[in-house]
Amino acid sequence: QHIGAYQVKMPGGEQITFLDTPGHEAFTAMRMRGASVTDIVVLVVAADDGVMPQTIEAIRHAKAANAPIIVAINKIDKPGADPSRVRQELLSYEVVVEEMGGDTQDVPVSALKRTGLDKLEEAILLQAEILDLKANPHRSAEGTVIESRLDRGRGPVGTVLVQRGTLMQGDIVVAGSEWGRVRAMLDDKGKQMTTAGPSTPVEILGLSGAPAAGEPFVVVENESRAREITEFRERRQKDKAAGAAVGARGTLDQMLARIQAGEQKEVAVLIKADVQGSAEAIQVVVQKLAHEEVKVRVLLAGVGQITESDVQLAKASSAVIIAFNVRATSQARELAQRESVDIRYFSIIYQVADDVEKLVKGKVAPKAREKFLGYAEVRKVFNITKTGKVAGCYITEGLVKRGTGVRVLRDGVVIHNGELTQLKRFKDDVREVARGYECGLSFANFENLQEGDVIECFEVEMVPG
Template sequence: MTDTKDDKTLTVTPKKTLTLKRPGIEQGTVRQNFSHGRTKSVVVETKKRKFSAPGEREAAPVITPTPSAPKPAVTVAPPPNVERTPRPAPTVRPAGDRGGVVLNSLSRGEMDARRRALEDAKVREVEERARAVEDAKRRAEEDERRQRERLESARRQAEEEARIQAEAEARRRAEEEARRRAPQTDTADEEEEKPIAKPRSVAAATPAASPAAGAGAAIRRTPLKPEAVPAKPTKTKGEDDRRRGKLTLTAATSDGDGRSRSLSSMRRRQEKFKRSMYQGEREKISREVVLPETITIQDLAARMSERAVDLIKYFMKQGTMMVPGDVLDADTAELVAGEFGHTVRRVADSDIEEGLFGVQDEAATLQTRSPVVTIMGHVDHGKTSLLDAIRSASVVSGEAGGITQHIGAYQVEKNGQKITFLDTPGHEAFTAMRARGAQATDIAVLVVAADDSVMPQTIESISHAKSAGVPIIVAINKIDKPSADAQKVRTQLLQHEVFVESMGGEVLDVEVSAKTGAGLDKLLEAILLQAEILDLSANPDRTAEGVVIEAQLDKGRGPVATILVQTGTLRTGDILVAGNVYGKVRALVNDQGKTVPEAGPSMPVEVLGLSGTPAAGDRFAVVENEARAREISEYRMRLAREKAAARQSGQRGSLEQMMSQLQNSGLKEFPLVVKADVQGSAEAIVAALDKLGTDEVRARIVHVGAGAITESDVSLAETSNAVIIGFNVRANKQARTAAEQGGIEVRYYNIIYNLVDDVKQAMSGLLSPERRETFLGNAEILEVFNITKTGKVAGCRVTEGKVERGAGVRLIRDNVVIHEGTLKTLKRFKDEVGEVPVGQECGMAFQNYEDIRQGDVIECFRVEMVTRTL
């Protein structure tokens, strides 16, 4: 039954019959359509929510319509391709005075969810519409801004073109005005005039039209053609025209066209006529030409007061094409100057260093100076500990690993006399530093451990001292140990031509103990005695000279050089040249860290104020002014560049030679960027790494220097694919960031042992592994079988060793290797086996090879790749 009231349809169904269905569940059938005409019926059950109401056992959700607030009906469209069976109509149940209606079996929660979904959809639609309006507004503003910029650019361009056009027009008018005002002369020797084209204008728009074009008007440019000025008709000059230029009484008083020749023009014409009449050569002026070692053609011509073109012609006559910028050597330049009639005075660039070193002092000016003593010996024999005991200061504790890695310079006082000590490293990598210390010293103290006797670096120190020509004092250290044997040390020194006094020689020997302090006074007395015998003296009242012991780049103080003054006195404010660097001495710091105003002979000090870090071992001298210091520095830098260029050109060769050398030698390189705290350590590291190289692999030092690791070092390492090694230095923040971004490995070390070992291990990884072959056994082919789907199979008997599956095999026929490969199968009877021992028979088949015969021998072997080390 259906009832319509207030535009609402109410459907009432009769009371349900009694069934076995569960209460509160409605069933319906849904037909689904699939492709190719297939269909399927599905039973759908709808479970109703239960509401407990008084007087009712089962109640459905009730919606009471009210006329004042009608709600729109919610229509849910069924999905496509789905046929629904008619569902039972909503039932009307009595609920007091007003009837409850069930609409489409939807609960109140579902109705609220759908209503909220519609409201959210409307809100989203409003937001999207507002966002679209904002985007359109923003795009319009952007288009308008771009249009304004285009118009502004067009306006500026039009103004620029108008300005250029105005300037060109004004220039043209000025030229026409100048031509109109200038006196027009017609000389006898003038040539035919050429037509002059009007200069081409840059802009096509006129000054008046450009501003009026407006901001939005398009500017049209048209190419301008030069206005050709018609050439003046030429005419044959007669006698009257030739005479017209001369100023005569008739010409001055007559009413002519006013054209006249200037006095300067008449004078030039007369001089030209005289030169043409005089055919003789001018007198040659002979000059003295100063020739350096190299000179360019242009400079040579200027020094001879000749034209460079004449020198080029001279070389062309000799069959050589040259240009003014080509460089000539001194011999060639001397020949050319002689051909042009000049005398030559040869000078060398090295003359600038003349008088810098080796100035002899008068005997009356010499005064006694302190001796310079170098402590030398093997590593861990107690050199630094001995010096520590003498100075009563802790030095060993500050050294990494207990070994000295720099040259330390110290000064001590004994009986009112000062002694300067240089402590050299004993490690084998610091050979150059020991040699440098021996050359800058007066006395060498050879420290030998009584319990360890003579070692390799001890022998090397003896060689350095003898080559430098300095006397040796043997200090037998560690005599406090129970295993000490001083007599054994003296006996072994005899093998190296060091004869101590107790063995009948002249070399002083002292038994000392750095730990207990025994014998230190005797050692100092022996040093002073030896210095008295040498009679050491120097002139303190002259300019200072000496040698650079060590150099480093300090973060706070800049380049710092540890120097030893050998003669003269170095003062604050002196201009110093050391190697290829120079500078004004800003401060002098002694071995105790105190600033001193001056440093006399045999005194070690640190110098601040140089332009860079000099190389350890460079000699230094004081010059009179900064100009000469700069010239000496530039000359030495130029020599260093030329040597480096010559070395590189000699190593580089042609591209074909380099490629063939790489193919033949197979040399692999391990690139490294080495930065150390001081120059001597960097030098020792490079020397130690060079010794690691072999014919297959070597370390290539891309860059070496003293100072912290900087960003430029990281860039260099990234370009050359190198590893950065820092010895007692660290990378700054920018360098660390760049290294992390570029993936550059930075290794830090403070002991040279570890550095050399790590680089050696890394270089060992570049070595190709060694191929090692192990013999397993032999098998003789007794019969050859041809099996379908398998091919030829050899029936064999193992005659020696064993045969393994997966190992390498060789086929030998008449003691000649015919084939080398692997086994395809190894069978014992019908079973596949892993190995067959000697004396047993088996079947073998080769991989991709079937040329086997009866009587051949099969050799089985195993190949192993063994990693190689340096």
């Protein structure tokens, strides 16, 4: 039973704690709470495969967390291994290794043959020395939950990383909205422990429930204080859930309020567009809007639909997602709603500039707001003599209304923006059609319809600023 965190003792007596995979959910969620749990990121790149999509994602996470990177070029024993290709590929993601004149250490290793691992350990210790990492062990413990689970025999088990102070058996801890007395502590090899100092990963037993990964944990003086804190956090969680239901508008207004209060000195954005040219153009436009007091940080400018990993990246850095002629996958939409991540859809580049400029200046966003009505899926396309092409559709979500704005999406990319001219059920003209029903739709000045296209229906409403 491994716990996602391991401690290695060096021959010289030093100890290094390794946290599992940078793609770990905890890695993303922890940054959101402001204290990055990792001090150093070891980026493992295979010498034969080179930079893969998950490598790029890991680099973004490390940069967003402002954690220094050490590159471990693995599998150098393989016949097709080419470490210099890896170093070259990393340049395009702004990771410049020392050999290329940068300040990022890189170590060629082979995990299978165990070559170069001592050099990697030396590199980590050197980086730690440069960063001057220190913690006070003579105080009550504080740290972060790395992961948790429900064990059939032992109840809730939390894996925690002690970051400051010393955790002792019998201490009363609060982790997220759970609390309990530490009945037992185990290290990564399953051995019993009575104390755990800074940077020690341990499994603790005795909590009232399984806390969420990334939640902070603290030791408190007594049970009544623990109950008080957990009750407050539970209430706050319920309020947050209620707030998320109000929609993304709240999150944007909160960001504006934070800027006006002088708390937030940067606006983080994540850009996804239908083509690379648009993504680059939007990136240039939003970066020009930076103010001397408020900077604009672009976490990512990419193409294609919005995925869950985009939402997680935005959540971790409290960013707004700018979607230009693309849409989010249904899983990403649900995650964004759950985590109150603001996804803003645009089809005109000037609107992006206006919106971001208003965010930067701390003013209220535009008064005209799009209200999503529903989705319809094109099942069949008919040619009608006088009307032209009519789409036989099935309403999959919400409803479709006549006279409202529509967009035609093909593979998650907008191919037409316009108005709905006709809406029929059988032979009758109708005002609206709800989810689960079939209908016929036709559009003004657009005939390039295909089976499998998705029709998005929306109306523009005016909201108070």
